[in-house]
Amino acid sequence: MEKNRIEEFIQFCRRRHLNVTHQRLAIYQALLNSTEHPTAEDIFRTIQSDYPTISRATVYKTLELFEREGIIRKVSFPHETAARYDANPQRHHHLFCVQCHRVEDLSHPQLDVLPLSKKALNNYQVIDHIVHINGICPACQRKKRA
Amino acid sequence: MEKNRIEEFIQFCRRRHLNVTHQRLAIYQALLNSTEHPTAEDIFRTIQSDYPTISRATVYKTLELFEREGIIRKVSFPHETAARYDANPQRHHHLFCVQCHRVEDLSHPQLDVLPLSKKALNNYQVIDHIVHINGICPACQRKKRA
DNA sequence: TATTAAATAAGAATAATTCTCATTTGTCAA
């Protein structure tokens, strides 16, 4: 089932006249494989075993490209200096554990509607929105009790 | 009316046994005066005219302290490397202009309820949440048309 | 007003990211 997304990715690159390079495939694959919203550095390290000569510059530039093309999302959190990346480009929201800094995706139709008038939105032309939820994850709740 | 908040701030520091220094007052004042969600560097520059010897380290440490004490909030945005600070510690949300990177606070009771069960929240113990809205501000909408 | 812990200044150190430019690699047309 992952095969499909890689295939799609290759098709996408072809359509957009973006060269399909080993590095780009590896970076995209690494993002698909992770549910941890990895940083550029995380991805760099993951890939290094297969591509010992890969450069950080390539990772950064590639992630920037992917985001510009709308196939991934860059996300950031207070108290974390490095940006994280998310291979799920669809609308979804985030559960952030304030103790262990884990980030989980959360999809729920209830969160996808913005029940506000244009006026209430200060006349902004809205593109999208994301709900960031701070909390304590089940694992950290258990730790606390122990 | 701003006088009140400064007075409150001083009271607060006293209660918490935090020395009331010129630097702390200036930093808090600078945050109150700005609606722009300034960065540490912005605040450093603002204060420099009155306190030519102020150090960046002081600004950073002070902002960190204020946040730990709950009187300000640290916020961060994708595509912006520097953290921003917000003197409004109450629950509120953000309108982010993707073109000019302006950030406006948005308060609306409709946004303050999370209509989800504990289960839908992956059993997180929720602390709070913030709705981040991406859009185009009125000024940039006009620019585009012109 | 003297004491003392807390806070600050200055700049070095670190972390994250971007830039530069010489070299390598996909792509596409012949």
Next chain:
DNA sequence: TTGACAAATGAGAATTATTCTTATTTAATA
């Protein structure tokens, strides 16, 4: 297939944001 060429990459320098270190200064309070 191969050759040409634009696109992409690698290596490391440069930049930006932030944190750390330490000697000096200052606010609180007795």
